[in-house]
Amino acid sequence: MVDRSAYDKIIQAGGYVSVNTGGVIDANAIPIPKHKADEAMDAAACIGCGACAAACKNGSAMLFLSAKVSQLTLLPQGKPEAARRAKAMLAKMDELGFGNCTNTRACEMECPKNVSITHIARLNREFIKAKCKD
Numbered sequence: 001m002v003d004r005s006a007y008d009k010i011i012q013a014g015g016y017v018s019v020n021t022g023g024v025i026d027a028n029a030i031p032i033p034k035h036k037a038d039e040a041m042d043a044a045a046c047i048g049c050g051a052c053a054a055a056c057k058n059g060s061a062m063l064f065l066s067a068k069v070s071q072l073t074l075l076p077q078g079k080p081e082a083a084r085r086a087k088a089m090l091a092k093m094d095e096l097g098f099g100n101c102t103n104t105r106a107c108e109m110e111c112p113k114n115v116s117i118t119h120i121a122r123l124n125r126e127f128i129k130a131k132c133k134d
Contacts, residue, residue, distance in 0.1 A: 002050045006096045007064060013092035014085035015068045017077050036074050043070035045113040052107035052115075058099030063107040065093055066119035073126055083130035090127055 032040075046067035053061045069086055072078030078085070101120055108117045 004048055004050070006098070007048045007050070007061070009096060010061065010065060010089055010092050011068060014081070014088040015072070017072055017081065030076050032075060040071055040074040043067040043074070043115065043119055046071075046111075046115050047113060049112060051110045051112060053098065055106040055110035056099065056101075057104065057106065058102060059097075060101045060107070061093055061098040062101035062120050062123070063111060063115055063117065065089055066117075066123035067115045069123045069126060070119040073122065082126055083133055086123060086126040087130050090123075 044067075046064060048064055050064075052063035053059055056062075069082075069089060072085065073082045103117065103120070105117055108115070
């Protein structure tokens with residue numbers, strides 16, 4: 001059994017898109033390049049099981065966090081809140097006492113859904129861009 005309450009708090013800090021969706025629009029109204037859609041789907045595969053944090057020598061939840069940020073940032077609907085999302089979710093992860101990533105890739109090896117650490121690099125880029133805008 002995994003206590004997911006910390007992961008849930010990270011998601012509550014910004015793992016959503018707050019747009020007025022209105023009525024249902026056609027799926028092809030916003031064209032998304034296939035490689036972007038594939039990357040977003042790969043990130044969305046994260047089930048929040050905690051295997052990444054358990055395998056990390058620092059107890060980092062960066063793989064989980066980066067998967068959730070990538071999942072939304074890669075799609076047009078998630079772009080408007082990308083900067084706020086990266087800062088808020090990283091701040092919440094730090095507040096909850098998770099460690100920092102040192103890129104040992106232990107998390108990637110243990111992930112049952114094969115989430116890649118390339119999402120961590122994307123999260124870092126989003127965070128740096130957000131901090132530069134401040």
